[in-house]
């Protein structure tokens with residue numbers, strides 16, 4: 055799978071926040087075989103002691119870095135944060151979050167489109183964290199995004215795919231745009247479902263970091279992603295409202311008796 059021309063070895067992206075220790079983070083990333091980790095500039099303040107140690111750890115993982123603008127509530131703040139992240143992390147990829155509503159950490163889609171336009175013109179490769187809204191998706195693509203990151207459910211909620219109808223419509227409407235389900239995934243089965251719906255990748259943080267056994271959960275997500283991808287490729291049957299017998303009735307004793 056390619057994102058902005060970069061080939062990734064797996065469809066799983068992991069967040070790096072909330073782990074009980076750096077060692078657990080490293081082991082979980084390894085077990086999950088994630089190909090991308092997202093890091094928050096707010097945590098990795100330039101020059102800070104803890105930031106340096108964390109940065110060395112992340113680099114040692116050998117995965118792609120996707121800096122994010124988590125916690126930004128306005129266009130200016132997100133754009134400034136993205137610029138600082140580019141300098142610190144040495145990548146033009148940015149996971150763009152512009153949060154508009156505090157209770158649900160819902161994206162401010164108007165600010166998101168504006169920030170996407172500004173950052174694209176500044177040479178960034180933007181991964182916008184958005185809703186499943188089709189009009190917003192259209193505007194984000196027009197603003198220069200080549201990848202979309204629709205939410206599954208609010209960040210940290212673990213609810214899975216809240217609006218399957220909307221996500222299915224989004225996928226169907228933009229069949230060739232790489233899309234990553236980001237946020238709200240709580241269980242491996244949610245990730246499987248994302249792939250069964252035809253999405254290209256998933257980004258998960260809380261469900262792994264806060265699991266009772268994050269390393270094992272990382273591995274469970276790896277397996278779940280593989281299962282979803284394989285299931286999608288195998289072309290599942292259509293759902294139906296009525297039963298269709300799966301066992302042939304020809305030759306049943308009852309049938310013979312009638313004859």
Ligand SMILES: CC(=O)[C@@H](O)[C@H](O)COP(=O)(O)O
Nearest residue numbers: 069209210237238258259260
């Ligand atoms: C780390 C990060 O980028 C999060 O903002 C992301 O959206 C993951 O959400 P979950 O913690 O719900 O997986």
